Amino acid sequence: MRAVIAILVSLTLVAGVSRAQSISPMEADVVTFSDLGAVRASLRNPYADARRFEIEAFDMNWNAVDDVRLTRSRLSLAPGGQTSLLAVLPLAGEDERAIYLCATSMPYRQSSAGVRGQVCGRFRVIHRSF
Amino acid sequence: MKKVLGSAPVLLLAMGTGFAQTDDVIFNATVSDSCTVVADTNGTLGLNGDGTVLASTEGGGSAGQATITATNTTFNVTIDNVTAFTTGPADADTNTNFATTYDASGATTASGVAGATPTNLGSGVTTLAVNASATKTSGIFSAGTYSLTATVRCAP
Numbered sequence: 001m002r003a004v005i006a007i008l009v010s011l012t013l014v015a016g017v018s019r020a021q022s023i024s025p026m027e028a029d030v031v032t033f034s035d036l037g038a039v040r041a042s043l044r045n046p047y048a049d050a051r052r053f054e055i056e057a058f059d060m061n062w063n064a065v066d067d068v069r070l071t072r073s074r075l076s077l078a079p080g081g082q083t084s085l086l087a088v089l090p091l092a093g094e095d096e097r098a099i100y101l102c103a104t105s106m107p108y109r110q111s112s113a114g115v116r117g118q119v120c121g122r123f124r125v126i127h128r129s130f
Numbered sequence: 131m132k133k134v135l136g137s138a139p140v141l142l143l144a145m146g147t148g149f150a151q152t153d154d155v156i157f158n159a160t161v162s163d164s165c166t167v168v169a170d171t172n173g174t175l176g177l178n179g180d181g182t183v184l185a186s187t188e189g190g191g192s193a194g195q196a197t198i199t200a201t202n203t204t205f206n207v208t209i210d211n212v213t214a215f216t217t218g219p220a221d222a223d224t225n226t227n228f229a230t231t232y233d234a235s236g237a238t239t240a241s242g243v244a245g246a247t248p249t250n251l252g253s254g255v256t257t258l259a260v261n262a263s264a265t266k267t268s269g270i271f272s273a274g275t276y277s278l279t280a281t282v283r284c285a286p
Contacts, residue, residue: 022165022167024163102283115169116282117168118210120284
Protein backbone atom coordinates (compact mmCIF):
# COMPACT_ATOMS: atom_id res chain seq x y z
CA MET A 1 0.00 0.00 0.00
CA ARG A 2 2.83 2.33 0.86
CA ALA A 3 4.43 1.64 -2.52
CA VAL A 4 1.17 2.39 -4.30
CA ILE A 5 0.85 5.74 -2.52
CA ALA A 6 4.40 6.66 -3.41
CA ILE A 7 3.79 5.87 -7.06
CA LEU A 8 0.67 8.01 -7.11
CA VAL A 9 2.59 10.91 -5.62
CA SER A 10 5.28 10.52 -8.25
CA LEU A 11 2.74 10.56 -11.05
CA THR A 12 1.11 13.68 -9.72
CA LEU A 13 4.41 15.51 -9.70
CA VAL A 14 5.16 14.87 -13.36
CA ALA A 15 1.62 15.24 -14.65
CA GLY A 16 1.85 19.03 -14.71
CA VAL A 17 4.50 19.05 -17.42
CA SER A 18 3.06 19.94 -20.80
CA ARG A 19 3.25 17.51 -23.67
CA ALA A 20 5.07 18.00 -26.89
CA GLN A 21 6.81 16.06 -29.61
CA SER A 22 8.42 12.64 -29.49
CA ILE A 23 9.23 12.30 -25.81
CA SER A 24 8.10 14.88 -23.32
CA PRO A 25 9.27 15.88 -20.81
CA MET A 26 12.88 15.39 -21.76
CA GLU A 27 14.01 15.74 -18.13
CA ALA A 28 12.17 15.39 -14.85
CA ASP A 29 12.78 14.67 -11.19
CA VAL A 30 10.35 12.49 -9.31
CA VAL A 31 10.12 12.18 -5.54
CA THR A 32 9.11 8.90 -3.95
CA PHE A 33 8.62 7.88 -0.35
CA SER A 34 8.97 4.21 -1.11
CA ASP A 35 11.67 2.06 -2.64
CA LEU A 36 9.91 2.31 -6.00
CA GLY A 37 9.55 5.30 -8.26
CA ALA A 38 7.39 5.83 -11.31
CA VAL A 39 7.94 8.18 -14.19
CA ARG A 40 5.50 9.03 -16.95
CA ALA A 41 6.37 10.48 -20.31
CA SER A 42 4.40 11.31 -23.39
CA LEU A 43 5.39 9.80 -26.73
CA ARG A 44 4.28 11.28 -30.03
CA ASN A 45 4.71 9.93 -33.54
CA PRO A 46 6.12 12.81 -35.61
CA TYR A 47 6.01 10.85 -38.86
CA ALA A 48 3.40 11.20 -41.58
CA ASP A 49 2.72 7.47 -41.46
CA ALA A 50 2.01 4.93 -38.72
CA ARG A 51 5.12 3.78 -36.90
CA ARG A 52 6.21 1.09 -34.52
CA PHE A 53 8.23 2.23 -31.53
CA GLU A 54 10.47 0.29 -29.20
CA ILE A 55 10.71 1.55 -25.61
CA GLU A 56 13.88 0.92 -23.61
CA ALA A 57 15.46 2.07 -20.38
CA PHE A 58 19.18 2.76 -19.93
CA ASP A 59 21.38 3.79 -17.03
CA MET A 60 23.50 6.92 -17.22
CA ASN A 61 26.27 4.98 -19.00
CA TRP A 62 23.82 3.79 -21.66
CA ASN A 63 23.73 0.23 -20.41
CA ALA A 64 20.32 -1.38 -20.80
CA VAL A 65 18.61 -1.90 -17.45
CA ASP A 66 16.33 -4.88 -17.02
CA ASP A 67 14.78 -4.19 -13.62
CA VAL A 68 12.71 -1.28 -14.89
CA ARG A 69 9.11 -2.25 -15.55
CA LEU A 70 7.64 -0.63 -18.63
CA THR A 71 3.95 -0.64 -19.34
CA ARG A 72 4.74 -1.26 -22.98
CA SER A 73 8.03 -2.06 -24.68
CA ARG A 74 6.67 -2.07 -28.23
CA LEU A 75 3.77 -0.12 -29.62
CA SER A 76 2.39 1.37 -32.79
CA LEU A 77 1.17 4.93 -33.23
CA ALA A 78 -0.87 6.53 -35.99
CA PRO A 79 0.55 9.64 -37.71
CA GLY A 80 0.67 12.39 -35.12
CA GLY A 81 -0.61 9.93 -32.53
CA GLN A 82 0.33 10.30 -28.91
CA THR A 83 0.40 7.99 -25.94
CA SER A 84 1.85 7.92 -22.46
CA LEU A 85 4.62 5.69 -21.19
CA LEU A 86 5.02 4.55 -17.63
CA ALA A 87 8.22 3.19 -16.14
CA VAL A 88 8.50 1.85 -12.60
CA LEU A 89 11.98 1.49 -11.24
CA PRO A 90 13.24 0.13 -7.92
CA LEU A 91 15.68 2.26 -5.96
CA ALA A 92 17.35 -0.80 -4.42
CA GLY A 93 18.37 1.07 -1.30
CA GLU A 94 19.82 4.08 -3.13
CA ASP A 95 18.81 7.65 -2.36
CA GLU A 96 18.29 8.38 -6.01
CA ARG A 97 18.43 6.69 -9.37
CA ALA A 98 18.48 8.11 -12.87
CA ILE A 99 17.49 6.46 -16.11
CA TYR A 100 17.11 7.35 -19.74
CA LEU A 101 13.73 6.36 -21.11
CA CYS A 102 14.09 6.01 -24.87
CA ALA A 103 11.70 5.59 -27.77
CA THR A 104 13.12 4.30 -31.03
CA SER A 105 11.19 4.36 -34.27
CA MET A 106 11.57 1.23 -36.33
CA PRO A 107 12.59 1.72 -39.96
CA TYR A 108 9.69 0.96 -42.23
CA ARG A 109 11.89 -0.10 -45.09
CA GLN A 110 15.31 -1.61 -44.54
CA SER A 111 18.05 -0.80 -47.01
CA SER A 112 21.73 -1.67 -46.67
CA ALA A 113 22.26 1.19 -44.21
CA GLY A 114 19.05 1.93 -42.35
CA VAL A 115 18.67 4.98 -40.14
CA ARG A 116 16.36 5.07 -37.17
CA GLY A 117 15.60 7.85 -34.75
CA GLN A 118 15.77 7.55 -30.99
CA VAL A 119 14.73 10.19 -28.46
CA CYS A 120 15.57 9.77 -24.80
CA GLY A 121 14.31 11.57 -21.75
CA ARG A 122 16.37 11.66 -18.57
CA PHE A 123 14.47 10.96 -15.37
CA ARG A 124 15.70 10.99 -11.82
CA VAL A 125 13.88 9.34 -8.93
CA ILE A 126 14.73 10.76 -5.54
CA HIS A 127 13.92 8.95 -2.31
CA ARG A 128 12.50 10.90 0.62
CA SER A 129 11.60 9.62 4.05
CA PHE A 130 8.36 10.37 5.85
CA MET B 131 -26.91 81.64 -27.93
CA LYS B 132 -29.14 79.48 -30.08
CA LYS B 133 -26.03 77.73 -31.33
CA VAL B 134 -24.86 76.88 -27.78
CA LEU B 135 -28.25 75.46 -26.75
CA GLY B 136 -28.42 73.45 -29.92
CA SER B 137 -25.25 71.55 -29.12
CA ALA B 138 -26.32 70.60 -25.57
CA PRO B 139 -28.50 67.55 -26.52
CA VAL B 140 -25.64 66.19 -28.56
CA LEU B 141 -23.34 66.36 -25.54
CA LEU B 142 -25.91 64.67 -23.32
CA LEU B 143 -26.41 61.88 -25.83
CA ALA B 144 -22.68 61.31 -25.99
CA MET B 145 -22.40 61.10 -22.20
CA GLY B 146 -25.20 58.54 -22.10
CA THR B 147 -23.18 56.01 -24.08
CA GLY B 148 -20.53 55.72 -21.34
CA PHE B 149 -16.77 56.07 -21.60
CA ALA B 150 -14.89 54.12 -24.26
CA GLN B 151 -12.16 51.88 -22.83
CA THR B 152 -9.51 49.48 -24.05
CA ASP B 153 -8.56 46.15 -22.61
CA ASP B 154 -5.80 43.69 -23.42
CA VAL B 155 -6.38 40.24 -24.74
CA ILE B 156 -3.47 38.12 -23.61
CA PHE B 157 -2.26 35.06 -25.44
CA ASN B 158 -0.16 32.62 -23.47
CA ALA B 159 1.85 29.70 -24.77
CA THR B 160 4.30 27.24 -23.36
CA VAL B 161 6.85 25.53 -25.57
CA SER B 162 8.20 22.62 -23.60
CA ASP B 163 11.64 21.13 -23.98
CA SER B 164 11.45 18.60 -26.72
CA CYS B 165 13.51 16.84 -29.30
CA THR B 166 12.17 15.10 -32.36
CA VAL B 167 14.22 12.80 -34.55
CA VAL B 168 12.85 11.84 -37.93
CA ALA B 169 14.83 9.36 -40.00
CA ASP B 170 14.25 10.72 -43.49
CA THR B 171 16.38 8.60 -45.78
CA ASN B 172 18.16 5.31 -45.43
CA GLY B 173 21.70 5.07 -46.75
CA THR B 174 23.41 2.63 -49.06
CA LEU B 175 26.70 0.82 -48.60
CA GLY B 176 29.13 0.52 -51.47
CA LEU B 177 31.96 -2.02 -51.70
CA ASN B 178 35.52 -0.86 -52.16
CA GLY B 179 37.85 -2.24 -54.81
CA ASP B 180 39.46 -5.03 -52.83
CA GLY B 181 36.26 -6.17 -51.11
CA THR B 182 37.34 -5.27 -47.58
CA VAL B 183 35.19 -2.20 -46.93
CA LEU B 184 31.45 -1.69 -47.16
CA ALA B 185 30.76 1.99 -46.62
CA SER B 186 28.33 4.71 -47.52
CA THR B 187 31.29 6.79 -48.66
CA GLU B 188 32.43 4.20 -51.20
CA GLY B 189 31.35 4.27 -54.83
CA GLY B 190 27.68 3.40 -55.14
CA GLY B 191 27.12 4.21 -51.50
CA SER B 192 25.13 7.08 -50.07
CA ALA B 193 24.66 8.67 -46.65
CA GLY B 194 21.47 8.33 -44.67
CA GLN B 195 19.69 11.42 -43.45
CA ALA B 196 17.80 12.39 -40.33
CA THR B 197 16.13 15.63 -39.26
CA ILE B 198 16.29 16.68 -35.64
CA THR B 199 14.16 19.42 -34.17
CA ALA B 200 15.22 20.69 -30.75
CA THR B 201 13.46 23.41 -28.79
CA ASN B 202 16.45 24.33 -26.68
CA THR B 203 20.20 23.91 -26.57
CA THR B 204 20.57 21.31 -23.84
CA PHE B 205 20.31 18.22 -26.03
CA ASN B 206 23.07 16.23 -27.69
CA VAL B 207 23.09 14.07 -30.75
CA THR B 208 25.06 10.83 -31.02
CA ILE B 209 24.87 7.70 -33.11
CA ASP B 210 24.65 4.50 -31.16
CA ASN B 211 27.53 2.10 -31.76
CA VAL B 212 26.91 -0.38 -34.54
CA THR B 213 28.15 -3.79 -33.44
CA ALA B 214 26.81 -6.11 -36.11
CA PHE B 215 25.01 -6.31 -39.42
CA THR B 216 21.24 -6.56 -39.15
CA THR B 217 21.28 -9.04 -42.00
CA GLY B 218 24.12 -10.63 -43.91
CA PRO B 219 25.86 -13.91 -44.73
CA ALA B 220 27.02 -16.14 -41.88
CA ASP B 221 30.52 -14.64 -41.86
CA ALA B 222 29.35 -11.03 -42.16
CA ASP B 223 30.41 -9.97 -38.66
CA THR B 224 33.57 -12.05 -38.50
CA ASN B 225 36.71 -9.88 -38.32
CA THR B 226 34.59 -6.82 -39.03
CA ASN B 227 34.87 -3.39 -37.43
CA PHE B 228 31.98 -0.97 -37.64
CA ALA B 229 32.06 2.81 -37.54
CA THR B 230 29.69 5.71 -38.04
CA THR B 231 30.22 9.42 -38.57
CA TYR B 232 27.88 12.32 -39.06
CA ASP B 233 27.74 15.80 -40.51
CA ALA B 234 25.29 18.35 -39.18
CA SER B 235 23.88 21.43 -40.88
CA GLY B 236 21.15 23.92 -40.13
CA ALA B 237 20.73 24.79 -36.46
CA THR B 238 23.86 22.76 -35.71
CA THR B 239 27.12 22.67 -37.61
CA ALA B 240 29.49 19.71 -37.44
CA SER B 241 31.57 17.73 -39.89
CA GLY B 242 33.00 14.23 -39.84
CA VAL B 243 32.20 13.61 -36.18
CA ALA B 244 32.59 10.04 -34.89
CA GLY B 245 29.18 8.61 -34.10
CA ALA B 246 29.76 8.13 -30.37
CA THR B 247 30.99 11.71 -29.92
CA PRO B 248 28.15 13.95 -28.71
CA THR B 249 27.47 17.24 -30.41
CA ASN B 250 25.39 19.87 -28.68
CA LEU B 251 22.32 20.62 -30.78
CA GLY B 252 21.36 24.15 -31.63
CA SER B 253 17.79 25.24 -31.09
CA GLY B 254 15.89 24.66 -34.33
CA VAL B 255 16.06 22.17 -37.16
CA THR B 256 19.26 20.24 -37.75
CA THR B 257 19.84 18.05 -40.77
CA LEU B 258 22.11 15.12 -40.07
CA ALA B 259 23.95 13.18 -42.79
CA VAL B 260 24.88 9.76 -41.41
CA ASN B 261 27.71 7.67 -42.81
CA ALA B 262 28.38 4.06 -41.82
CA SER B 263 31.15 1.65 -42.65
CA ALA B 264 32.13 -1.96 -42.05
CA THR B 265 35.76 -2.94 -42.49
CA LYS B 266 37.20 -6.44 -42.64
CA THR B 267 40.42 -6.70 -40.63
CA SER B 268 41.00 -10.05 -42.27
CA GLY B 269 39.47 -11.53 -45.39
CA ILE B 270 36.87 -9.95 -47.62
CA PHE B 271 33.09 -9.59 -47.66
CA SER B 272 31.58 -12.70 -49.19
CA ALA B 273 28.70 -12.56 -51.64
CA GLY B 274 25.33 -11.80 -50.12
CA THR B 275 22.99 -9.06 -49.03
CA TYR B 276 24.13 -6.90 -46.12
CA SER B 277 22.30 -4.37 -44.04
CA LEU B 278 23.06 -2.47 -40.86
CA THR B 279 21.13 0.03 -38.83
CA ALA B 280 22.43 3.28 -37.36
CA THR B 281 20.43 4.78 -34.51
CA VAL B 282 20.46 8.56 -34.27
CA ARG B 283 19.95 9.51 -30.65
CA CYS B 284 18.84 12.82 -29.13
CA ALA B 285 19.19 13.02 -25.36
CA PRO B 286 19.80 15.59 -22.63
